[in-house]
Amino acid sequence: MxxxxxxxxxxxxxxxxxxxxxxxxxxxxxxxxxxxxxxxxxxxxxxxxxxxxxxxxxxxxxxxxxxxxxxxxxxxxxWKNHPILPKHPYERANTRFWAKFIDEKCWPAILKACWGEDQKEREKAAEELSKLLQFLENELKGKRFFGGETIGLLDIAANAIGYWLGVFEEAAGVSELLTREKFPKLFNWANEFVSVSAIKENLPPRDKHVAYMRKRFGMVNASK
CATH class of the missing domain: 3.40.30.10 (Glutaredoxin)
Known part of the structure; x- marks a missing residue:
């Protein structure tokens, strides 16, 4: 073959x-x-x-x-090995729902919270993002990953929060939006997720990425 x-x-x-x-x-x-x-x-x-x-x-x-x-x-x-979607139809549908939620709700809020046109828009987006992250905090339900004991499609989609959010915060000079105090499950998930070798190896170099985002969007809060 x-x-x-x-x-x-x-x-x-x-x-x-x-x-x-x-x-x-x-x-x-x-x-x-x-x-x-x-x-x-x-x-x-x-x-x-x-x-x-x-x-x-x-x-x-x-x-x-x-x-x-x-x-x-x-x-x-x-490729059937290491499945990233659940077998059960309901669980598969649920995974698709939350992946779409991240792309359509969380991602726009992250962008606005970091690079909104003014302080008021950034603050409003940060409040909205906090509410959205709480939904994901609840969805983890004490699981190691969204996919259970192994990384699944939803974990991969949530990389927007697990890695990208931190890069954007640093590049934009805004306050930390994902904290252990407010979102302990999500915070711990993010740390464990980015530590898995298949994930860690496929993340952009942080310093290079932060510099790239600063150049692309500029510092919105240079006084920090």
Whole structure:
């Protein structure tokens, strides 16, 4: 049987691309990584994702799959070892719900809390984010990971909180939004999550990432 060809088009600082790399690493899938310059997108990227023209794109034996959460499900359904989605239909649906919650609710709140147009908008977003994080705190229910004893799709999606949030706080110079005092379960989860080798190996270098975000968005609170 011929060896499968797996390509990943992404950029080093993409939260969505890093999700895909985490899933590939957890499952031990060999792949070729293609770094994209989003200011000068390659013909291959435009060919494989003509609708959105965005990364990440996974190409499996010539067939492209776009959108990070869709790619994660495709990976899980194609390579059965180390499942990242639960078996039970209800639990699978619940996982999809919370992953969407992170992308559609938490992520915009994180961006506004760190890089809102003014102090008032940032404070309002921080309050909103605190309420959203409480939902995730409750969802952990004393589990080691959202996926139970092993990392699952929801843990990978929640990397937005487990790693990216801390980088954004430092880069923007805002107060810590995820604290042990307010969210002990979520705080402990984040520390354990980023310590797992398959995750740790697929996180951007923190200093480089902070510098990149400062350059991209600028310091909104330089007085801190």
């Amino acid at each position: 011929a060896e499968e060809e797996v390509l990943l088009f992404s950029t080093w600082a993409s939260i969505y691309g890093r999700r895909v790399e985490m899933a590939l690493k957890l499952k031990g899938i060999k792949y070729k990584y293609i770094e994209e310059d989003l200011t000068n997108k390659s013909p291959s990227l435009l060919k494989y994702n003509p609708v959105h023209k965005k990364i990440p794109v996974l190409v499996h034996n010539g067939k492209p799959v776009a959108e990070s959460l869709v790619i994660l499900e495709y990976i899980d359904e194609t």
